[in-house]
Amino acid sequence: MSEAPYGHVKALVFDVFGTVVDWRGSIIREIRATGKTNGVDGDWEAFADRWRAGYHDGMNAFRSGEAEWKTADQMYRERLDLLLGEYGISGFSEQETDHLNKAWHRLDPWADAVEGLTMLKSKFVIGTLSNGNVGLLVNMAKYGGLPWDCVLAGELAGSYKPDPKVYLMVSELLGIEPHEVMMTAAHNHDLIAAKKTGLSTAFVSRPDEYGVSARKPDLVAATEADVSATDFVDLAVQLVV
Amino acid sequence: MSEAPYGHVKALVFDVFGTVVDWRGSIIREIRATGKTNGVDGDWEAFADRWRAGYHDGMNAFRSGEAEWKTADQMYRERLDLLLGEYGISGFSEQETDHLNKAWHRLDPWADAVEGLTMLKSKFVIGTLSNGNVGLLVNMAKYGGLPWDCVLAGELAGSYKPDPKVYLMVSELLGIEPHEVMMTAAHNHDLIAAKKTGLSTAFVSRPDEYGVSARKPDLVAATEADVSATDFVDLAVQLVV
Numbered sequence: 001m002s003e004a005p006y007g008h009v010k011a012l013v014f015d016v017f018g019t020v021v022d023w024r025g026s027i028i029r030e031i032r033a034t035g036k037t038n039g040v041d042g043d044w045e046a047f048a049d050r051w052r053a054g055y056h057d058g059m060n061a062f063r064s065g066e067a068e069w070k071t072a073d074q075m076y077r078e079r080l081d082l083l084l085g086e087y088g089i090s091g092f093s094e095q096e097t098d099h100l101n102k103a104w105h106r107l108d109p110w111a112d113a114v115e116g117l118t119m120l121k122s123k124f125v126i127g128t129l130s131n132g133n134v135g136l137l138v139n140m141a142k143y144g145g146l147p148w149d150c151v152l153a154g155e156l157a158g159s160y161k162p163d164p165k166v167y168l169m170v171s172e173l174l175g176i177e178p179h180e181v182m183m184t185a186a187h188n189h190d191l192i193a194a195k196k197t198g199l200s201t202a203f204v205s206r207p208d209e210y211g212v213s214a215r216k217p218d219l220v221a222a223t224e225a226d227v228s229a230t231d232f233v234d235l236a237v238q239l240v241v
Numbered sequence: 242m243s244e245a246p247y248g249h250v251k252a253l254v255f256d257v258f259g260t261v262v263d264w265r266g267s268i269i270r271e272i273r274a275t276g277k278t279n280g281v282d283g284d285w286e287a288f289a290d291r292w293r294a295g296y297h298d299g300m301n302a303f304r305s306g307e308a309e310w311k312t313a314d315q316m317y318r319e320r321l322d323l324l325l326g327e328y329g330i331s332g333f334s335e336q337e338t339d340h341l342n343k344a345w346h347r348l349d350p351w352a353d354a355v356e357g358l359t360m361l362k363s364k365f366v367i368g369t370l371s372n373g374n375v376g377l378l379v380n381m382a383k384y385g386g387l388p389w390d391c392v393l394a395g396e397l398a399g400s401y402k403p404d405p406k407v408y409l410m411v412s413e414l415l416g417i418e419p420h421e422v423m424m425t426a427a428h429n430h431d432l433i434a435a436k437k438t439g440l441s442t443a444f445v446s447r448p449d450e451y452g453v454s455a456r457k458p459d460l461v462a463a464t465e466a467d468v469s470a471t472d473f474v475d476l477a478v479q480l481v482v
Contacts, residue, residue: 071416073416125379125380125383127379133414133416134391134414134415135414135415135416135417136416138366138368138390138391138415139366141390142366142390149379149382149383149392150375150379150391150392151390151391151392155414156397173374173375173376173396174375174376174379175312175314175374175376175377176376
């Protein structure tokens, strides 16, 4: 690949849930183990999907002006409390419930993530750009060995992607131009919004994000993506010239 | 050492200029080399100290309400433009002046810094807490191999230390209690202010920060310091039980 089209890129920022880590597989494993310990059986795949939906519902409530800005930790906790009741899992101490809620801090990276990020780090500033909160992202990085140069999040702009100010915050904080930042995600809607603010964009396919659930992953990059890669190592091979 | 007194600490955040990196030695070397290249001789130690003073003057102007908040990059650049004129160094392109100003992104870590931070990282979240801007700190970390888990800065709170909100931002972002954060600095004034907000504190002596200039380093920890160490490896030996 010619260096020219992306030679101006200085920093790559990554969507995290689904793009860097396998949130669904990790959450299913943790909640299934919790159910087993507590002698409760249930549809843990549906539990994981509904828990995740609590996060999207929380962000939508903020976007529509119905609710205050909340951290991912708060949104996940509100939904967890509902789900635990519904599934008949009870008797947890506050400490145990908090630990379970922080399953979202212990998500496994996709198999290629650490290797690809390490390769990319040799040439670029690499960071998160997630709607997850900073503490969650920092703990997740330590858990999974993700070698970020910086942990950036919608929290630092008091908003969530796809609010343009979240994307533009990256170039402002790093002291570079928007097109020198490459937003990397497995979700085309994230890349389309980033592109509108002037960022460069990279699509990485994550066909297994939603497992066997009804939700379908983006398998093909939108035209707004400057680069398309099959995983992070492929991305690094394309960009680290 | 008994683990008890500091067993609650989960994250260490570090003052950077002087505590982690030898700003004065690094700046003197860079500006002396620049002078030589341009056939100009001068008192480069005084140049470095006056350049550094531009940063303190800039922060004081904000604190007193005389000026807007500015990044360290902006404050250093304003003073640099004055000093270059005064020292008779002229004819730089904008790109060359910007490169020289970013000497503050290329400061050498003290000899023990990377080793000590790497040891501390095995047990704690480690991050910056500097009045330098995020971009400067990220570039400095890549330059010097500083293994931060997160890059935090007064910039993210729109203020400078010792404003209490800068210290309290750390526990808020990391989702922990103030006393679970240990502020680490070679400057007692920083630790005294951190302690007032409820943070734990560690003093690390940096006797060579100011070189042969008139300014004297703190050689002994204030009583507000919970821990006192001779360098980062000593700090790690004390804290990583």
